[in-house]
Amino acid sequence: MGKRNENPWQFKVSFALAILMLFLVFGYFTESFLEIRKVKPVSVAIERLSKASTGSDNSPEADPAVEAENQEVPEQ
Amino acid sequence: MGRVLEAFAWASLLAAFIIGQIAAQTDYEVLLQQQLPDVKLTRSQANRELPVVYRMEIDGEQSPDAMIMSEGVGYGGPLVIGIKARRTDEGAKVNEILMLSHKETPSFMEQINNKDFFRQFAGKNVTDNFIVGDDIDAVSGATVSSEGFAAAVREAVHLGAAQHLKLKRSWQEPGWNIGVNEIVLVTLFALAFFGVYRRGKLAKYARYLVMVGTLVFVGFYANISLNLGNIAGIFMGYIPGLKQHPMWWIMMAGALGSVIILGRNIYCHQICPFKVVQDLLQKISGVKLRIKPEVQRKSRTLIFFLSWVALMLIFLSTHPALGSYEPFAMVFSLEGLGIQWYIMPAALLGAMFVPSFWCRLFCPVGLYLNEIVRMRRAVRERLFGGGGKPPAAAAKTAKSIKVKLD
Numbered sequence: 001m002g003k004r005n006e007n008p009w010q011f012k013v014s015f016a017l018a019i020l021m022l023f024l025v026f027g028y029f030t031e032s033f034l035e036i037r038k039v040k041p042v043s044v045a046i047e048r049l050s051k052a053s054t055g056s057d058n059s060p061e062a063d064p065a066v067e068a069e070n071q072e073v074p075e076q
Numbered sequence: 077m078g079r080v081l082e083a084f085a086w087a088s089l090l091a092a093f094i095i096g097q098i099a100a101q102t103d104y105e106v107l108l109q110q111q112l113p114d115v116k117l118t119r120s121q122a123n124r125e126l127p128v129v130y131r132m133e134i135d136g137e138q139s140p141d142a143m144i145m146s147e148g149v150g151y152g153g154p155l156v157i158g159i160k161a162r163r164t165d166e167g168a169k170v171n172e173i174l175m176l177s178h179k180e181t182p183s184f185m186e187q188i189n190n191k192d193f194f195r196q197f198a199g200k201n202v203t204d205n206f207i208v209g210d211d212i213d214a215v216s217g218a219t220v221s222s223e224g225f226a227a228a229v230r231e232a233v234h235l236g237a238a239q240h241l242k243l244k245r246s247w248q249e250p251g252w253n254i255g256v257n258e259i260v261l262v263t264l265f266a267l268a269f270f271g272v273y274r275r276g277k278l279a280k281y282a283r284y285l286v287m288v289g290t291l292v293f294v295g296f297y298a299n300i301s302l303n304l305g306n307i308a309g310i311f312m313g314y315i316p317g318l319k320q321h322p323m324w325w326i327m328m329a330g331a332l333g334s335v336i337i338l339g340r341n342i343y344c345h346q347i348c349p350f351k352v353v354q355d356l357l358q359k360i361s362g363v364k365l366r367i368k369p370e371v372q373r374k375s376r377t378l379i380f381f382l383s384w385v386a387l388m389l390i391f392l393s394t395h396p397a398l399g400s401y402e403p404f405a406m407v408f409s410l411e412g413l414g415i416q417w418y419i420m421p422a423a424l425l426g427a428m429f430v431p432s433f434w435c436r437l438f439c440p441v442g443l444y445l446n447e448i449v450r451m452r453r454a455v456r457e458r459l460f461g462g463g464g465k466p467p468a469a470a471a472k473t474a475k476s477i478k479v480k481l482d
Binding site: 010011013014015017020021022024025027028029031032033035036041042044045048049 | 094096101365366367368371378382385386389392393401414418419422423425429430433437
């Protein structure tokens with residue numbers, strides 16, 4: 001009775017498919033992680049937080065280049 | 077131990093979210109300088125109102141072009157573009173569109189670039205309409221992204237034309253974007269509800285119709301399956317405008333509304349086109365391999381773990397597509413990058429031999445929707461008792477049981 005529902009062959013194949021899928025999903029995560037490393041969000045965030053704490057602001061609105069007055073819109 | 081892990085998971089997600097938000101703050105000049113390293117940029121002081129405009133200097137000479145900055149929302153999240161424009165006697169003309177930052181799925185972006193979507197903006201007057209379906213053609217298979225880019229260009233150039241150039245508003249404002257697609261999606265949800273709540277032949281036909289409709293329309297035509305990226309995007313505020321993308325709203329309202337209001341996961345069982353693909357593959361193969369009960373029991377923990385990794389990646393990068401490991405978009409568009417080309421066939425192979433392979437072992441959307449149903453039931457049970465039914469319904473049930481007993 002107890003062995004009626006057991007089918008090791010079926011379980012093994014479905015488990016193997018699941019493991020294969022799992023490996024591929026982790027492969028995808030690795031690819032994404034490598035992509036994120038190019039941007040380095042943690043170091044960018046730390047840099048921005050330290051800049052903010054020292055009082056300097058590098059936003060476009062506060063850029064020193066803006067200080068230079070441009071009197072006219074570029075024309076053809 | 078479980079509680080500690082849960083607390084760690086929540087704390088790390090919160091930390092990743094905050095870091096990602098700080099790192100993703102838009103810095104126009106940095107973005108521009110990455111694409112135009114040889115150009116000296118100076119923010120124009122003559123145009124203090126929005127949009128932000130930069131003047132450009134190349135090899136010490138002032139360029140006749142100006143760079144107008146704009147932000148918008150695409151399918152994957154926010155996007156930043158630069159619009160190179162030049163003054164003319166009639167106002168100004170767009171010369172080039174520069175894609176500076178986006179969160180779109182790479183395969184969608186590839187389609188947009190391959191089909192030269194941005195080229196159609198060149199030569200247009202800033203007073204033109206810039207409306208998809210009017211003077212701009214969307215790229216099929218990437219309609220929402222096309223709409224997002226067009227809206228970003230439109231809003232910036234029209235604002236610039238009105239504020240900076242003081243031109244008269246001669247352009248059309250975009251109206252509601254409701255057409256056949258939106259009607260079809262609403263009809264599919266209506267038929268799905270009918271098929272679930274009714275019995276009989278008509279309901280059976282409705283279920284068949286939904287099955288075909290969702291495969292063709294939600295899958296192959298519109299390719300708008302829900303994925304983890306959509307859910308994470310909501311937390312990050314990546315919500316497209318109702319006018320710009322009503323399909324997104326219909327999909328969210330249908331999927332979330334059915335679990336929150338009705339306590340039924342209509343999306344997974346009726347609307348998800350990948351579920352239909354899996355069921356069809358099952359019918360074709362005729363093989364139904366069983367999953368070991370322990371594996372099935374542990375799959376919930378596995379999906380939570382996978383979605384934790386995915387959400388960490390999404391929150392850190394603020395890029396929903398980077399964490400969405402689901403194969404849906406690729407199955408229906410046959411566009412993908414890197415390892416996605418292997419995930420898709422593996423998911424299909426699994427579905428061929430194991431019924432609802434993806435749904436049962438890997439799908440985070442299904443798990444979350446079912447969790448909402450479970451939480452809703454728990455809340456109702458706590459509030460009303462009696463199997464989670466409100467007092468009136470509970471009284472009615474009790475009455476009918478009494479009648480039967482009598």
